[in-house]
Amino acid sequence: MFKSSLVQKKVVILGGGESGTGAAILAKSKGFDVFLSDRGQLNQKYIDILHRENIPFEQGIHSESRVLESDLIIKSPGIPDTVPLIIAVKEKGIPVISEIEFASRYTSAKLIAITGSNGKTTTTLLTYHLLKNAGLNVGLAGNIGDSFAWQVAEKQFDYYVLEISSFQLDNIEDFHPQIAVLLNITPDHLDRYGYNFQNYIDSKFNIVRNQTTADHLIYFEDSEVIAAELSKRNIDSQKIKISLANKLSEGAYLDEQKLISNAANGTFEQNFEELPIKGPHNAINALAAISVAQLLGVSSEKISEGLKSFTNAPHRLEEVEVIDGVTYINDSKATNVDSVFYALGSFERPIVLIAGGVDKGNDYSQIEALVRNKVKALIVLSKDSDKLESYFFGIVPQIYITQDVQDAVNKAQEWSIAGDIVLLSPACASFDLFKNYEDRGEKFKAAVRNLTSQK
Template sequence: MFKRSLVQNRVVVLGGGESGAGAAILAKSKGFDVFLSDKGQLHQKYSDILIAENIPFEQGQHTEERILDSDLVVKSPGIPDTVPLIVALREKGIPVISEIEFASRYTDAQLIAITGSNGKTTTTLLTYHILKNAGLNVGLAGNIGESFAWQVAEKKFDYYVLEISSFQLDNIIDFRPHISVLLNITPDHLDRYGYSFQNYVNSKFNVIRNQKVSDHLIYFEDSEVITDEFAKRNIIPHQWGISLEEKLESGSYLNDGQLFSQINGRTFEQEFDKLPIKGPHNAINAMAAISVAQLLGVNPAQISEGLLSFSNAPHRLEEVEVINGVTYVNDSKATNVDSVFYALGSFNQPVILIAGGVDKGNDYSQIEELVRNKVKGLIVLGKSFEKLQDYFSGKVPQIYTTQDVQDAVNKGQEWGVPGDIVLLSPACASFDLFKNYEDRGDKFKAAVRNLISQ
C-alpha cells in the first residue's frame, strides 16, 4: 500500500458535507487530532455522526486561529482556492488537499478515476454496475455516493470507481489512478478558473499527473481539445481511444450501430440500440465503461449483461411522461452547453427546448446549428434571460421567458403537437431559482405531471 510520509498530527477538515464528514472519520481512525469547521450549518445527519464519533467541530463560522494552527487541511471541493482563508493557509505552508487525495493515501485498492465536463456520473455508475455485476469487490465514490474517505476508513474494497470533478483534482498531490478516463473537456466552471479555459483543461489533466507506464488512460479521441493537449504533453500511461468517427485498431468505436472494443487482445461487440441508455454521448460513456471492464479482465458475457441491466441516474435524458403524444424529457443535469449539444443530438423529432439559469460564461455558438435545425421553440427559464434570448432571437421560430417552471411546462404543452419533445436541458447552473439541478429536475417532473390532472 502506498503511504505518503506524514508528520502531521493536527488535521482540520473544511466543510462538513459527505466528503468532509468522511475525511474527519478517516483522519480520526488514523490517529490524527482532527477538527471540522463549516462556515454554514451542518446537516443534522453529519452533526449527529460527528458527535457520535467524538470529533470536535464548529458550524456557522471558521475560527481562523485554530485552522491556521493545523498541520494539514482537507478542503471541500466547493471551497475555491482563492478565498482568503485558503490563501492564508498556503502562505503559512500548510498543505491543503482534497478528500480524494487524503483517502487515496490509505488504500491499496486499484482506483478507476473518471472525469470530463459531461458524462462523468453515467459512466461512473455504468462502470461500477458492470464490475459489481461481474462479481468484483468494488466501491463507488468520489463525486457520487458515499464519501471515498469514509469507505476507506470502514470498508475494504479491491477496486474503487471514482467520479472525479476538476475541483477535486485541483487539490491532489500524489493521487494516482490505475485507470483514468477522460471523457471530454468543454468550457465549464470558467468562473472558478479565472475565465481561462486552459486553466480548466490543466485541472482536468491532473487526473493523469501521477500515472506511470503500467497505468492506463481511456480518452475520447474525437475531442480536439484533448488531442491538442496530448501534443503539448508527455503522456505516460498506456492510451486507449474511444471514437464515434474512426474505426480504431486498438480501443473502442461505434460503427453502424455496433459498439466495438479491442483492448489487450480482448474483443467485445454490442448492438448499441439494445442498451437502456440512448444518444451519441451515451455511446461514448458505454465505450469508456466497456474499456475499463476489458482492462480488468471482465468477460464479454458479463460486460453485455451489465450493459443491458443498467438503470441510469435521474435527470439525465430521463423520460418523464408522454401526454397527448408529446414526450417530456428531464435533462436537468445538462448544466453546460456541451451537454445540450448531445441532448439535442439524441432526438430526431422537433424539440421545444427549456433552457436557462446561471450562465457560467457559455458560448452558445456550438449548439446554434442544432437549435436552428431541431428547436421549434425556446423557453428561457431563469432570472437572467437576456443572453439566451438575445443570442437565439431570429434563430428559432418563437421564444418565451419565464421564472416559473410550471409556466414553462404549460407553454411547452401549448406549443407542442404529437411527436414533439419538450426537453428541459438548461445549459446553465440552477441556483437562481432552485437549490440544485436535482431540485430543478424534480420540480420539472412535478410540473409535467400536473398537466395530467389539469
C-alpha cells in the same frame, strides 16, 4: 499507508457535507486530532454523525486562528482556492488537499478515476455496474454516492470507481488512479478558473499526473482539446482510444450502431440500439466503461449482460411522461452547453427546449446549428434571461421568459403537439431558482405530472 513525507498531527476539515464528514471519520480513525469547520449550516444527518463519533466541529463560521494551527487542511471541492482563508493557509505553508487525495493514501484498492466536462456520472455508474455485475468487490465514490474517505475507513474493496471533478483534482498531490478515463474537455466552470480555459484543461489533466507506464489512460480521441494536449504533454501511461469517428484496430469505437472494442484480451461487440441508454454521448460513455471492464478481465458475456441491465441516474435524459403524444425529458444535469449539444443530438423529433439558469461563461454558438434545425420553441427559465434570449432571437421562432417551472411546463404543453419532445436541458447552473440541479429536475418532473392532474 500515509505517503506524505510530513507527519500530520492536527487536521482541519473545511466543509461538513458528505466528503468532509467522511474525511473527518477517516482522519480520526488514523489517529489525527480532527476538527471540522463549515461556514454554512450543517445537515442534521452530519451533525448527528459528528456527535456520535466525538469529532469536534463548528458551523456558521471558520475560526481562522484554529484553522491556521493545523498541519493539514482537507478542503471541500466547493471552496475555491482564491478565498482569503485558503490564501492565508497557503501563505503559512499548510498543505491543502482534497478528500480523494486523503482517502487514496489509506487504500491499496485499484482506482478507476473518471473525469470529463460531460458524461462522467453516467460513465462512472455504468462502469461500477459492469464490474459489480461481474462479481468484482468494487466501491463507488468520488463526486457521487458515499464519501470515498468514509468507505476507506469502514469497508474493504478491491476496486473503487471514482467520479472526479476538476475541483477535486485541483487539490491532489499523490492521487494515483491505475485506470484514468478522460471523456471530453469543453468550457465549463470558467468563473472558477479565471475565465481561462487552459486553467480548466490543466485541472482535468491532473488525473494522469501520477500515472506510470504500468497504468492506463482511456480517452476520447475525437476531442480536439484532448488531442492537442496529448501532443504537447509527456504522459507515461498506456493509452487506449475511444472514437465515434474512426474505426480503431486497437481501442473502442462505434460502427453504424455497433459498439466495438478491440482489446489485448479479445474483441467485444454489442448492438447499441439494444441498450437502455441512447444518443452519441452515451455511446462514448459505454465505450469507456467497456474498455475499463476489458482491462480488468471481465468477460464479454458479463459486459453485455451489464450493459443491458443498466439503469441510469435521474436527471440525465430521463423520460418523465408521455402526455398527448408529447414526450417530456428531464436533462437537468446538463449544466453546460456541451451537455445540451449531446442532448439535442439525441432526438430527431421537433423540440420545445427549456433552458436557462446561472450562466458560467457559456458560448451558445456550439449549439446554434442544432437549435436552428431542431428547436421549434425556447422557454427561458431563469432570473437572468438576457443572454439566452438575445442570442437565439431570430433563430428560434418562439421564445418565452419565466421564473416559474410550472409556468414553463404549461407553456411547453401549449406550444407542443403529438410527436414533439419537451426537453429540460438548461446549459446553466441551477442556483438562481433552485437548490441544485437535482432540485430543478425534481420540480420539473412534478410540474409535468401536474399536467395530467389538471385535465
